Amino acid sequence: MDLHYLRIFYEVAKEKSFTKAANKLYINQSAVSIQVKKFEEILNSKLFDRSSKKIKLTYTGEALFKMAEEIFEKVKRAEKEMERIINLDKAKISIGATSVIGEPLLPLLMKDFISLHDEIEYDITIS
Structure with missing residues (x-):
């Protein structure tokens, strides 16, 4: 699994908006949409229900979001620990x-x- 796609998916799911996620990631909204679509193709599963005005996570998307949350929390802890070790x-x-x-x-x-x-x-x- 590519962490680049996972990060984009995670930000969209967290923000509940492709536009807000794009702003946070410093890329344009269409690039975010394309990356999420590509990620869905790689996984062979829909991650978002786009049938209404607001985007919602599918069951698969919910499960992936929970796992992504844990992954990025661990990444954040690893970065902080490495910074602490290097600084000290x-x-x-x-x-x-x-x-x-x-x-x-x-x-x-x-x-x-x-x-x-x-x-x-x-x-x-x-x-």
Whole structure:
């Protein structure tokens, strides 16, 4: 499934208007209509009921809209998390050690290292 088509469909469904979606996406209304029509052809299913003045989602459109909402919410969360990681210059280190070395030595080494590098996340396994 092409996320480009899904995004256009999602905006039209959310705005309940091809024109409002076009404005939000910074493309013209006819391009939005063509893209939605093409998406319907790819899916081989009508997504909107255009028989009345107001557009309404079909049953298939409703189901797809709910899934698209979840997808774009996850995309938004991923973007925010990536931005946070990049802006904070975060990193993660995984350390594994045996109990012979790990238990007496690692706490001493990590204490100094953590005080110098508080932006780093740690995953330590001793076994």
